Amino acid sequence: MSTEPIKADTHFLRDTIYGLTEQIDLLTILQDLSKKIVSGFDFDQIINRFLDVVKEVVNYNACALFLYNEDLKTYRVVSSRGGPMKKFNDDVPDNKIVDWIIKEGRWTPIPNESKTPPKKFQSILPLCGMIKKLGFLFMISDQDEHCYNKTNMTILSFIADQAGIALENQNLYVQLNDSRKYINNIVESINNGIVAIDLSGEITLINKNATAILGIESGDVIGKSYREVFTDKLTKKIDSLIKKIINQGYVIETRFEHSPYKEFPITIGINASVLLDDNNNKIGIIFVFRDMLASMEIQRLLQQDEMKSEFVSNVSHELRTPLSIIKSYIEAILDQVDPEDYNTQRDFLNVVNKETDRLSGLVNDLLDISRIESGKYKISLTPVSLPEIIQSVIDNLKSETDSHNIITRIPSDLKPISADRDKMTQVFINLINNAIKFSPEGGEIEIQVIIMEKMLLCLIKDQGIGIAEECIPRIFDKFYRVDTSDTYEIPGTGLGLPIVKHIIKSHGGEITVKSELNRGSEFILSLPYGDSKQIK
C-alpha cells in the first residue's frame, strides 16, 4: 500500500473536519441570530435586532430598511442607520433592480453610481415573507467586495428569512390583537348583558352590562362558577334553564324578576344558546340578559303609535259617514227629487239637519278628546249646585223626548260642590242622554244622589238594553261602541263616555258602571264632597 493515498485521505479528512466544524459554528451562529430576531412581537425591537445582526456580518456604514407599503404601492424606509431616513426615501434604489433582486431572493451587490473615491460597496438584502413581498435592506459599506462571500451570503439570507417571518408574525399578531379588541369592544358596547360559561359552569366571559344588569359587585368573576357569582334566585333559574338549553339548543326571552338590591326588583329577559366550537361540539352556554323595562317602553310607544293611527282611521270613518249621508241627500234633492215634491224635500232636509248636528257634535267631542290628550283640557272650579245642573239637563232633554219617565231623588240638604259648571253639565247630558237612547220608550230613568262621608254618589239608572259583561271594560275606550245591530241604529260618536270619565277624574272623582243585558245599566259617579278646601 502506498502512503500517498493515505496522505490524501488524511488531507481530505482534515478538510472535512474543518468544514464540519465551520458548518457547526455557522449553524450555532445562525441559531443564536434567529433566536435574537424571532423572540418578541415588538416591531421596532425586531427591526433593531435584525439590523444589529446584519451589522455583525457586514460591517455597513449606513443602511436603510425598506418595507412594502400596501397603501402607497411602493417601498418606504421604516428604519435607517448612518444617515437620515429622508435621504434614503428620496434616493430609493432603482425599482427594476429591486424587483429583480427580490425575485431572486438573495443578497446582491448593486452598481455604485458615485464616481468619486473612496468607492463604496452597495448591496441589497431582500426580505422574503411567506405570502407577499415584504421589503429589503439597502446597505452601504466602506469595505470592498471581499465580505461578499458564500458563507456571508448563507448567513444573511438565513437572517433575512428569519426577519421576514418575524415581521410577518408581528403583523399577524397586530391584526389578531386588533380583531380581538374589536370583538371585545362589541361585547362591551352591546346594549345587553352577556355571560358565557363553560360546561362546568365556570364563567368564561362577562361584559360590563351583565355586571350592571345582574348587580354583580365584584369585577373579577372570570373562572368562578356562576353559582358563586349570581344570586341564589338567579342561580336556581339558570340551573333550571341549562337542561333545556342543552337539549333544545336555546331558550328565548324567559322572564325573570331579578332583585339584586332588595328595594329595586327589575324584570329581565333571558335569552340563551349553546356555544359550539368549530366542530360543532358543545363547549358552553351564552346567556344574554336584557332589561325588559327598556323593551316594555318601546312596546308601549309602539302601541301608542298604533292607537294613534287607529284613532285617525276611526275619526276619518266617523266623519265620512255623516258627510256621506249629507251629500247623498243633498244630491238627491238637487238632481232627483221632483221640485214640486215638498214633502220629500222636507224629509230629506230633516235627515241632513240631523246629520249636521251629529257632525258638529262629533267635531266638538273630537276637540275635547284632543284637548284632553294634549293636557290642555282645563277645568275651572266654582261652587255649583248639582240639583240645578241635573234639573236643567232634564228640562232640555225632555223637550226632545217626553216618552221617558225621569225620576230624581236628591237630598234637599245637598250643599254646593266644587265643580266646573259647563263640564259637569256635559257629564249629565251625556249620561242621561245615553240612558234615554238605550231605553225603550216609556222606560224609567232614575237619578239619585247619596251623601256619603266626604263624598257624593250619583247614580243614573235605566231599564234599557244594558251592556254585555265582556263589553263593560271597554265602554270608556275612545270610539268603542257596543257592537250590536240595535245600538248601531242609535247615533253616537263613541267619544261621550271617554270624555265623561276624564271630566269626572279631573274633579277627583270616579265613574263605574253596573249593567245587565236587557235589564238596564247603572252609572255610578263618586265626587268629593264637603271638603272645605274644595270650595273656594
Next chain:
Amino acid sequence: MGEKKTILIVDDMPQIRNILRFSLKKEGYNVILASSGRIALDHAFDESNSIDLILLDIMMPKMDGYEVMRQLRKVDRTKEIPIIFLTAKAQQKDVIKGLEVGGNDYVVKPYRFDDLNKKIQKWLG
C-alpha cells in the same frame, strides 16, 4: 230597455239604505235592502230573488262586509254577482283587502251618486 236589474243594498245605516233606494229606483233599478250581513246573505241565497249587483258596506256589526263577501263567493248561486264595496273605510289597505276578498269595485263615502251609478252600469254591462 230590457228587464229591470235588481240591486241589493247592504248597509247598517238606515239613512244610507233609504237614500240609495230612492236614487237607484229613480234610475230604474229594482232595489232590495239589507240592514246586516246576515239579512244580506238570506236575500242573496233566496231563490225567489235574482240579484244582479250588490252594494256592500264594510263596517257593520256582527258580520262585516268582508265576511259577507267570503260567504257569497263560496256559493255557486252568488259567486259571480258583481259586488261594489261602499264604505267610509278609506285607507289603501282597506281598498286592497276589499279587492282581495273578491270585491269587483270600491267606492269611498262620501261619493258622488253619478260616479257610483257609472260603476254600477259598468258592472251590469
